[in-house]
Amino acid sequence: MEIEVNGQMVETDAQGYLVNLSDWSEDLAIVLAKTDELELSDIHWEVINMIRNYYQENGTAPAMRALVKLAKSTLGKEKGDSKYLYSLFPYGPGKQAARYGGLPKPTGCV
Numbered sequence: 117m118e119i120e121v122n123g124q125m126v127e128t129d130a131q132g133y134l135v136n137l138s139d140w141s142e143d144l145a146i147v148l149a150k151t152d153e154l155e156l157s158d159i160h161w162e163v164i165n166m167i168r169n170y171y172q173e174n175g176t177a178p179a180m181r182a183l184v185k186l187a188k189s190t191l192g193k194e195k196g197d198s199k200y201l202y203s204l205f206p207y208g209p210g211k212q213a214a215r216y217g218g219l220p221k222p223t224g225c226v
Contacts, residue, residue: 117129117130117132119144119147119148120147121141121143121144121147122141122143126139126144127139131215131221132148132151132215133214133215133219133220133221134218134219137218137219137220139218140217140218141218144218145164145216145217145218148215148216149216152207152212154205154206156216159195159204160204160205160213160216162191162195163187163191163201163204163205163209163213164213164216164217165217166186166187166190166191167183167186167213167214167217167219168217168218168219170186171214171217171219176220176222176223177210177214177217177219177220177221177222177223178210178222179210179222179223180198180208180209180210180222183201183209183210183213183222184196184197184198184201187200187201201213210222
């Protein structure tokens with residue numbers, strides 16, 4: 117599947133994850149979010165950038181449990197809560213934030 121971003125075609129798999137991680141850009145994240153009828157705000161970017169950093173350090177995107185723990189330690193107790201994360205990413209915080217962040221699907225996410 118291909119998505120057009122700023123006049124260039126970017127290849128994704130059937131679930132919308134990037135085929136080539138180096139194709140990621142903030143503009144791509146915005147386009148992907150729009151396909152889910154979601155507008156990314158600063159609080160979405162906090163989570164997206166947090167998991168991108170996690171991926172750079174660990175080589176994997178955090179699944180839901182790890183994401184909640186990571187958010188709690190990185191963003192604070194009030195944001196390290198699954199209800200809060202689902203309010204930002206209603207289709208599954210681990211999967212949706214990873215997709216917008218240009219990361220592979222987290223291990224353990226169905």
